[in-house]
Amino acid sequence: MGRVNNNGHSHRASGLKQSNKKFKTKHSSKGSLKDKNKGKVNRKVVHGKKDGTLNKNDRKNSSKVGMKFKNQQLKTNTKVFEGKLGAPKIVALVPLCPDVSVLNLAEKLAQSVNQPFEIQGNQITLSAPQLKQRLQLVLLTRDIYDIMDACKVADYVVFLLSAQVEVDALGETTISCIQSQGAPTSFNFVQHLDREPLKRRPDIKKSLSSFVNFFFPEQDKILEMDNNMECLTTLRSMVSQVPKAMPWREGHPYILSDKVEFLANPNQSGTGTLKVTGFLRGNNMNANRLVHIPNFGDYQIDRIEKADHPFARQHSSMGDEMTDSDNMKLLAVPDAELQDSLISSNEPDMMEGEQTWPTQEELLEAENSLKNNNNGSKKVKVPKGTSSYQAAWIVDDEDGEDGEEDYEDDMDVDEEEEEAYEHDGPEEYEEIDMNDDNKSVAPFDALDEEEEMRQFEEYKKQREAERREHLEFPDEVDTPLNVPARVRFQKYRGMLSMRTSPWDPYENLPQDYSRIFQFQNFARTKKRILTQANDGTVEEGTYVTLYIKDVNNDNGHLYHPERPFIVFGLLPHENKVTLLNFAINKYTEYTEPVRSKEPLILQFGFRRFRIQPIFSEHHHKGKTNNVYKFQRYFENHSSAVMSLYGPVTFTTAPVVVFKENPANLTHPSVVAMGSFLDHDTTRIVAKRIIITGHPFKVHKKSAVVRYMFFSPEDIDWFKPIQLHTKHGKIGHIKESLGTHGYMKCLFNDLPKQHDTVCMSLYKRVFPKWNTEIFVRPNYDYVPDEMPSQKEGHGMDFD
Known part of the structure; x- marks a missing residue:
């Protein structure tokens, strides 16, 4: 009698039972039989060809298609x-x-x-x-x-x-x-x-x-x-x-002029129509699009005519002679409803935001203040010995504190210079009266040439000293003694991490941002524009005459027959102003310091402008907030991103940055080279300043720090912001000690007595709205070797 299991358990065979190979199973292996007996479903084997491999006929056909495409492209070019x-x-x-x-x-x-x-x-x-x-x-x-x-x-x-x-x-x-x-x-x-x-x-x-x-x-x-x-x-x-x-120019039609003529407008004095004759190249031209003339600007087309071909007479005996009606055939006229507008920027609505209307007392007070400013004398603080005429050229910081100019105070005069003007002792500065008559106190050329050169050399030395100080103590500023730090640095904020801390790109934007155009999807717009770039009715290779309307006759001195005169056609939206970012590298031969917002000359693609850009770092390093550090100086052997307001471009145009040479206007100095980066209007350029303090007493991981602030109110105001030292320690403010700006701070490690405690503050900066078309300096153009120079020196537009 078998044994009975009292727990109700009975033995069951597992799936691991040995399965021997059957007799005469040919090529079946033990492993395949084992998988089959386990009930596994075998994977279906795909017997098709591998990806990327072509048979002989497919390779022949692919080669034939590629050759046909190349031949077609060659014929087109x-x-x-x-x-x-x-x-x-x-x-x-x-x-x-x-x-x-x-x-x-x-x-x-x-x-x-x-x-x-x-x-x-x-x-x-x-x-x-x-x-x-x-x-x-x-x-x-x-x-x-x-x-x-x-x-x-x-x-x-x-x-x-x-x-x-x-x-x-x-x-x-x-x-x-x-x-x-x-x-x-x-x-x-x-x-x-x-x-x-x-x-x-x-x-x-x-x-x-x-x-x-x-x-x-x-x-x-x-x-x-x-x-x-x-x-x-x-x-x-x-x-x-x-x-x-050249990819940046292939999508645009362009003309190298053979003949230029100006037709005065009888109905409107001061303007007229510019006739430009030459071969149309690059792409087909649409009369509804705008054209760009270097040194002149953007203009609309009045009409396009087929001009008298310069080589037609050579083949008249072979049946190629053209009649007058064919020569001056009208090729294209713009459609008034479809023609691109010359409007390049938006008009901001000044009444769009909420505003409290001033009271009658405030209006009277403002009127009296305005009268006092106009009738009375103005006092400015200048170095001792400065005349009223020289003081008229000194920038007064109080004039730049209004509204939209708040974001420019960091460029025109450095914080260190502001502190010197505002807070230095009376033994170095004095106040003088300024009135409206000071404009005629001295003539413009009161200084002789030697004095002018001496002051210019002093200015260059001062700039170099500022640059060396910036390299030795980057971004460091001193806290003012008689101005609360919470007032002096009220536009700045603290950031836990410049790479990841969030920053709203649409917060506290200047008024200029309401004037620029932004794209909801720039990549999609670019694809559509470039696809339709060749929809012009005037074919490439045609000898045409462009009638460009509303050209100012004051631009006559800009044309000379010995200079190349070119005209480029614009794509839709390419005259609209937006934010431009360029990736540039410092030219190795240029060693002078270049400050942000310094006047420069920009050439990108076929356009040339006068600019005052700002520079920022050119790397991502895991950034998630699109915040980039502002650079006061564009250093040697470095790269940077140059930001400014300018017209839209849909091609990756090359960039050359010049610095005008006053001694020789035709030979500017090359500052940087690069290419167009993007139109990112949400790119945040953050200026960093560092206020520093000195460890007075150190005990384990805590320290008493002084000279960073000078009042308990300032310490409480900046208490939430993280501290760091030059030796890599991180800490925070615990409490204020006394009434003279001493504070107790805790760090993550033992601080050194000779270390420096720092606090980083950030403020967003923006470019200036001052980009303008570059106009060649008005100088007499006399080539050295051109035989036709005796015939005239230009075209009179009058």
């Missing part, structure tokens, strides 16, 4: 130059040395194809039969603005070097700017090589090749200008090659 009436390729001749002559180079190139040498303005057109295409040579002087404007529209760039004189600073700056702007295919010629001994010529060419290789490694061959065969080979190479695309 070259169709504007093909045919008997095709547009010529633009070749910019750039001199890099002071003793070279681009005019002689143009003569040598024309002689290599046996063509008579004819110059119109600053252009020469080569149309020899053996070339099969035309080349338009643009002769340039050593003017960096003219060179960069010509390279914006050029298909090829020819650098002319000297065998006897090295490339000077201006030449290096020129080739660096062209490289940063984005240069098309380049060629390099050397002049005066025949004056050197035969033994030295290979070494000279090798040295010049090494110089060019630094900027353009793929085009470092040096060609001899006096060698007729090399000139002819270069021209044939230009004709046979496809010009290298």
